[in-house]
Amino acid sequence: MSFISYPFLLLFACVWLACWRLPFRWVNPCLLLASYVFYGWWDWRFLGLLVFSSVVDFVCGRLLDGRVSEERRSDVLIISLVVNLGTLAVFKYFDFFIDSFSEVLSTLGIEMRPPLLRLVLPIGISFYTFQTLSYTIDVYRRKMPSADRFLDFLLYVSFFPQLVAGPIERATSLLPQIQVPRTFNWERISSGCQLALVGFFKKMVIADNLAPFIESVYGNGGESNGLAVVLATYAFAIQIYCDFSGYTDIARGVARMIGFELCENFNLPYFATNPSDFWRRWHISLSTWIRDYLYIPLGGSRGGRFRVIRNLVITMFLAGLWHGASWNFVIWGLYHGVLLGIFAIIHDAREKQQRARRPQLREPNASGVGFWLSALAFFHLTCLGWLIFRAESLSSILKLLKSISEVWHWSLLSIDPNLVFRLVLFGIPLILFQCYQFKRGDNEPWIRWRLTTRVAFYVALFYGIVLLGSPERHEFIYFQF
Numbered sequence: 001m002s003f004i005s006y007p008f009l010l011l012f013a014c015v016w017l018a019c020w021r022l023p024f025r026w027v028n029p030c031l032l033l034a035s036y037v038f039y040g041w042w043d044w045r046f047l048g049l050l051v052f053s054s055v056v057d058f059v060c061g062r063l064l065d066g067r068v069s070e071e072r073r074s075d076v077l078i079i080s081l082v083v084n085l086g087t088l089a090v091f092k093y094f095d096f097f098i099d100s101f102s103e104v105l106s107t108l109g110i111e112m113r114p115p116l117l118r119l120v121l122p123i124g125i126s127f128y129t130f131q132t133l134s135y136t137i138d139v140y141r142r143k144m145p146s147a148d149r150f151l152d153f154l155l156y157v158s159f160f161p162q163l164v165a166g167p168i169e170r171a172t173s174l175l176p177q178i179q180v181p182r183t184f185n186w187e188r189i190s191s192g193c194q195l196a197l198v199g200f201f202k203k204m205v206i207a208d209n210l211a212p213f214i215e216s217v218y219g220n221g222g223e224s225n226g227l228a229v230v231l232a233t234y235a236f237a238i239q240i241y242c243d244f245s246g247y248t249d250i251a252r253g254v255a256r257m258i259g260f261e262l263c264e265n266f267n268l269p270y271f272a273t274n275p276s277d278f279w280r281r282w283h284i285s286l287s288t289w290i291r292d293y294l295y296i297p298l299g300g301s302r303g304g305r306f307r308v309i310r311n312l313v314i315t316m317f318l319a320g321l322w323h324g325a326s327w328n329f330v331i332w333g334l335y336h337g338v339l340l341g342i343f344a345i346i347h348d349a350r351e352k353q354q355r356a357r358r359p360q361l362r363e364p365n366a367s368g369v370g371f372w373l374s375a376l377a378f379f380h381l382t383c384l385g386w387l388i389f390r391a392e393s394l395s396s397i398l399k400l401l402k403s404i405s406e407v408w409h410w411s412l413l414s415i416d417p418n419l420v421f422r423l424v425l426f427g428i429p430l431i432l433f434q435c436y437q438f439k440r441g442d443n444e445p446w447i448r449w450r451l452t453t454r455v456a457f458y459v460a461l462f463y464g465i466v467l468l469g470s471p472e473r474h475e476f477i478y479f480q481f
Contacts, residue, residue: 001041003250004204004473011038012254019258024181028155031258035160039124046122049087054157056083057132061139061146061153073140080136088129091119096325124164126322126481130289132157135171137293144172152178159260161251165244165478167265167285174260182259191447192256194458198446199249201461206426207243208470210235213419218390222399225414226407229400233387235423237379238430240386241269243477244283264443270382271438273374275339276347278382290319301344308344313337323389323481328397332388339381 001008011034018030040047060080064073095116105112135156138144147153156175162168217224217232224232245266252262265284272278279287298311313334320333391397403409437443446457 001038002473002475003247003254004200007041008038016258019182020184027182028151028178031160032151032155032158035155035158035163038160039158039163042123043120049122049125050128050158051154053084053087053128053132054154056080057136057157058147058150058153060136064136064139065146077136077140080133084129084133088125090117091121091125093321093325095119100327121480123479127166127168128157128163130168130286130322131171134168134289134293135175138171144175147171147175149179159255161255161260162262165247165251165476165481166283167248167251167263168289169262169285173263177260185259188259189257191444192253194253194446194454195256195444196250196253197458197461199246199251199253201465202242202246202249203476204465204469206430207239207246208472208474209422209426209468210239210419211470211474212472213416213422214239214390216416217419218392218396218400221393222391222396222403224400224403225409225411226403226405227410227412228414228416228419229387229403231415231419231423233383233390234427235419236390237270237383237386238423238427240389240477241266242430243474247476247478267443268434268438270379270434271375272382273371273378274343275336275378275381276343278378279336279340286319286322290315294318305345305348309341312340312344316340327394328388328391331394331397332385335385335388 001011015031015034018034019027022030036047036050039050057080060076063076068076095118098114098116102112102114135147135153139146147156152175155178156169156171159169159174159178214232214236217228218236248265252264255262263285267281267284269278269282272281295311295315298314299307300311301308314337316333316337317330318333320329320331320336323329323332387400388397391400437445442448446454449457
C-alpha cells in the first residue's frame, strides 16, 4: 500500500480513531494488524518472511538477555546475523553475484550458465533487516534489555509508517514508545499533519513532475546530448531528495499524529561542504547505522591513515551494495568512499596546520562566501555521484560521462523545454525555502509562524497538490531497496 493512495488514507483514518478512542491494551494489536495490512497490500506472501525475521530476532534477543551462558552469547548473535543477512542475500543478491561470476568466467573463455532463482524482491527487506539486526546487536552489547512482549516486538519491526522505506529506527528509541500509552496532544497531531502535507507536496508535485523528463534522458542507454544529461542530473538531484525526504516527512508526520516520534532522516543535505558533512545530513538513519555497526567495528578512525581510508571505502562499498544488486550502486558507494578518504587526508593535514598556527586562527564564517562556494562545489560532486546512481548500466555511465565531457557537442536544440521549465518552477523556490530553513536552523519553521501565515502556507500546499500534482503516479524511489 502506498502513502499516495485512497486505501492508505482510509486505513490511516481507522488507525487514528483506534489510537485515540480504544483502551491502550487494544491499541498496539490494532497497529500491528494495520501494519500487516499495509505491508501485505503489495504481496501477502511476504508477510511470512517479515514474521519469520521478527520471530528469529525476538528469540535471539531473549536468549542474549541472560538465557544463555556468556560463552554462547556470540553463537546466538551469529545465528541472528546469518539468518537475517542470509535471507537478504538470497532474495536480493544471489542472482546478481552468480550472474556477475558467470560473466567473469565467460571473459576467460569458460562458458557457464548456472540456474538463477529470479525471486521477487520483498519490498522494504533492506530496511526491516537492518532494523531487526540493530536490536539484536544492541542487546548483545548490553545497550538495552530484550523486549518482554512478543507483540510489542512484532510492532517494532513492522510499524507501518516507516516499514518499507525508513527511517531505520533503533529499538532503543521506538520500542519504549510502543510499550507505554500515548497521550493525546493536539499540537503534536497538528504539527504531524503539517509535516505530512509538506511531504506529499515534495513527492506529488516536485518529484513526480520531474520523473518522466529524467527518464527520457537516462532511459535511452546514455545516448543523450551532454547538456541534456547535465540538466537531467540536476533534476534527478532534486527528484531523489524530494522523493525520499518527502516519504520521510509523510512517515514522521503520520507517526506523530498517532503518538510516535521517528528520527530525522534529512537535514538539508545539499548544504554540505564535504562528504563527511553530507552523510551527516543525507539518509541519517542509514549513515549512523553504518557508522555504529560497520565502520566503528572495523576500527573506525583508529589506527593509521591507510586503515582509516580502508575502513571508509569498505563501509561505503557495503552501503552502495545495500542500495541494490547492481554495479552502478557499488560504484556509487566506492565513489563516496574515495571522497571520504580524500577528505580524511585533507582534514588531517589541516588539523596539523591548525595545531602549528593555533594562535593566529579565527573561527570560519559558517555562512560566508567560502562556505557557499564549498557547498556549491560539493553539490556538483554529489551530482556526479547521482549520475552513477541513476544510470542503468556500466556502459550507460561511460556514455553519459562521455557526452558531458564533449562540451563542443552540447546543443540547446536537444533540451526538452518542459524539463527546463520544471527545473526553474520547482528548483528555485525549493532552493530559496531551504536557504530560509538553513538560516533559521529549523527544518520545520512553519510550526512557529503566525496563524495567518501558517494557514496561507497550508492552503497553498493543498492547492498546489491538487492543481500541480503529477497525474502520473510513480512509486517512491527507495521502495526498490
